[in-house]
Amino acid sequence: MMNETMNKIIKARKKRRNRYVGITIILAIITIVLCCTMMILGNTIYPVADVIDVLLGETIPGASFAINEIRLPRTVAGLFAGFAFGAGGYIFQTMLRNPLANPNVIGITTGSSAAAVFCIIVLHTSSTVVSLAAVVGGLVTVAIIYGLSKGTSFSIGRLILIGIGIQAMLNAFISYLMLIGKTNDLPNALRWLSGSLNGAELEMTYPLIIAVVIVTPVLIYFAKQLEMLELGEQAATSLGVNTNKTRVILMISAVLIIALATATTGPIAFIAFLAGPIAQRVVGVGFSNILPAGLIGVILVLGGDLIGQFAFETRYPVGVITGIIGAPYLIYLLIRINRKGDI
Amino acid sequence: MTTHTFETKHIQSGYDNKTILNDVNLSIPSNQISIIIGANGCGKSTLLKTMARLIKPTGGDVLLDGKSIHKMAPKQLAKVLGLLPQSPIVPEGITVADLVGRGRFPHQSVMKGWTKKDYEAVAEALEMMNITEFADRHIDELSGGQRQRVWIAMALAQQTDILFLDEPTTFLDITYQVEILDLLTDLNRKYGTTIVMVLHDINLSARYADYIFAVQKGQLVAEGKPSDIITSTLVKDIFGLDCAVINDPISATPLVVPKGRYHVKS
Numbered sequence A: 001m002m003n004e005t006m007n008k009i010i011k012a013r014k015k016r017r018n019r020y021v022g023i024t025i026i027l028a029i030i031t032i033v034l035c036c037t038m039m040i041l042g043n044t045i046y047p048v049a050d051v052i053d054v055l056l057g058e059t060i061p062g063a064s065f066a067i068n069e070i071r072l073p074r075t076v077a078g079l080f081a082g083f084a085f086g087a088g089g090y091i092f093q094t095m096l097r098n099p100l101a102n103p104n105v106i107g108i109t110t111g112s113s114a115a116a117v118f119c120i121i122v123l124h125t126s127s128t129v130v131s132l133a134a135v136v137g138g139l140v141t142v143a144i145i146y147g148l149s150k151g152t153s154f155s156i157g158r159l160i161l162i163g164i165g166i167q168a169m170l171n172a173f174i175s176y177l178m179l180i181g182k183t184n185d186l187p188n189a190l191r192w193l194s195g196s197l198n199g200a201e202l203e204m205t206y207p208l209i210i211a212v213v214i215v216t217p218v219l220i221y222f223a224k225q226l227e228m229l230e231l232g233e234q235a236a237t238s239l240g241v242n243t244n245k246t247r248v249i250l251m252i253s254a255v256l257i258i259a260l261a262t263a264t265t266g267p268i269a270f271i272a273f274l275a276g277p278i279a280q281r282v283v284g285v286g287f288s289n290i291l292p293a294g295l296i297g298v299i300l301v302l303g304g305d306l307i308g309q310f311a312f313e314t315r316y317p318v319g320v321i322t323g324i325i326g327a328p329y330l331i332y333l334l335i336r337i338n339r340k341g342d343i
Numbered sequence B: 001m002t003t004h005t006f007e008t009k010h011i012q013s014g015y016d017n018k019t020i021l022n023d024v025n026l027s028i029p030s031n032q033i034s035i036i037i038g039a040n041g042c043g044k045s046t047l048l049k050t051m052a053r054l055i056k057p058t059g060g061d062v063l064l065d066g067k068s069i070h071k072m073a074p075k076q077l078a079k080v081l082g083l084l085p086q087s088p089i090v091p092e093g094i095t096v097a098d099l100v101g102r103g104r105f106p107h108q109s110v111m112k113g114w115t116k117k118d119y120e121a122v123a124e125a126l127e128m129m130n131i132t133e134f135a136d137r138h139i140d141e142l143s144g145g146q147r148q149r150v151w152i153a154m155a156l157a158q159q160t161d162i163l164f165l166d167e168p169t170t171f172l173d174i175t176y177q178v179e180i181l182d183l184l185t186d187l188n189r190k191y192g193t194t195i196v197m198v199l200h201d202i203n204l205s206a207r208y209a210d211y212i213f214a215v216q217k218g219q220l221v222a223e224g225k226p227s228d229i230i231t232s233t234l235v236k237d238i239f240g241l242d243c244a245v246i247n248d249p250i251s252a253t254p255l256v257v258p259k260g261r262y263h264v265k266s
Helices: A002-040 A048-055 A061-095 A107-123 A127-150 A155-182 A183-190 A203-221 A223-229 A233-238 A243-265 A271-283 A288-309 A318-340 B044-049 B074-078 B097-109 B114-129 B144-157 B174-191 B200-207 B232-239
Strands: B006-015 B018-028 B033-037 B059-064 B079-084 B160-168 B193-197 B211-216 B219-225 B243-247 B255-258
Touching: A002 A048, A002 A061, A002 A271, A002 A288, A002 B097, A002 B114, A048 A061, A061 A203, A061 A223, A061 A243, A061 A271, A061 B243, A107 A127, A107 A155, A107 A243, A127 A155, A127 A243, A127 B160, A155 A183, A155 A203, A203 A223, A203 A288, A223 A233, A223 A243, A223 B097, A233 A243, A233 B079, A243 B144, A271 A288, A271 A318, A271 B160, A288 A318, A318 B193, B006 B044, B018 B044, B018 B219, B033 B044, B033 B174, B033 B200, B044 B079, B044 B193, B044 B211, B074 B079, B079 B144, B114 B144, B114 B174, B144 B160, B144 B232, B174 B193, B174 B200, B200 B255, B211 B232, B219 B232, B232 B243
Parallel strands: B033 B193, B033 B211, B079 B160, B160 B193
Antiparallel strands: B006 B018, B006 B059, B211 B219, B243 B255
């Protein structure tokens, strides 16, 4: 009887593990295919052999410039920003146990944007300082939302509503800055307002790449603690999780990569919001879905960018495309949550 | 059977700036079932939460084998001391076996996968709670009583010597209340697990407890075997209820029969 039960559990776990690994591999393959497509497609379509030659350092007139200066930075920016938005959004949604509790909806990305735009328009600082300000802006926004929602007892519903309110205020602040800004600062500031891979430069992506490379192992290390947090504060504590430490580390890590991704590509609409739930849907629950969520973030960004570039007569930035996909989902979720009476 | 000493020393505890417990000293009898009783808002749940390290006391200390639980590594403590909260949260779409498996967290290291011991513990917990047949089902499909068995199974998989439960029978029909308490007694008899719980029903408490702690206005007012301490005076004191205490015909434990304005027989 005991053995039978054990076999049943082992079998179910194996099945899910295989599904998790299988789907993660498929997502990784789709990501690679999209990266290749990004490198091949453009005003001129270059054969794969040419792309590889250029990347290996050979100079092919025309192709070298298009690939090294335009397509490679664009792909790299999309790859890392997509992963950061996807994984970071998933962390927030899981930690706060609500799909609405993510950087897009509660104004963390807006906090980063506001800080960056303020630095560009009012303080005229260097781009390094702007990126740094974006990170600090994101963290301060989280701290404010968290502090205000704490009250007598912490409530996630209140956190989301306060987050939406803060976001509205930050947007008003950004609009004001844009009005008083000098004309020559505006293009630089505009980059912070809507997500786009246009004009990406390789050097600009370095801080993001470093952050993602450092933060991802941290996130994976804390994945199990995150699973326990899902059971609620009390259950997690009694299972031996230091809940405050875990939450602070996960929140800072997630905000760090999200803010730097915002610094690189601007706030690409709804990626942080969509990636987690899609990952849960395709992979299932039971294992922590940080990696699949990150990969789905990449797929959404690169896929959205390809659609924006080539599907229509006019070229649209990726944020417009993901906005079109994300907005209906947000409405659907609000209706569903409203029915359940969760907020 | 492992024995432990578990004591509170002059604990003062509460929420935010409000002190609820005042100078509570108690010692939990090892390998027995202790039940904390008291009226709503008397601090019995706060006491349980303070003992289970969910609330840090503002004064005094909680000692496990003579050591402060707040100075122990959380994971090490979680191997000895488990708690089933009153309303844990079910992650959406999780299966029974997965949820029970989360009880293994304190025994697992970060990078390693599941060991044979983990599978054994989960299988044993499922069987003990009679939920093996639901192993692959989603929690959302289960009834209240079945769900509660799943949560207890999770606490069992944690394999702690001491288990705290915060009102494990609330919202359950009487049949399931008895079933849950029987299962917890099985656990105590089979492994010698020290069980400490908060229970609303004084008669079930009298039946299932080896030892009772009575709390009133944040203070421990009585403790001892149910047959020694449950009297109409105590019930009047802590619940403000006039009653007669008779002998339970089934379990020979004290049975509280309430009086009311319409039913008063001297």
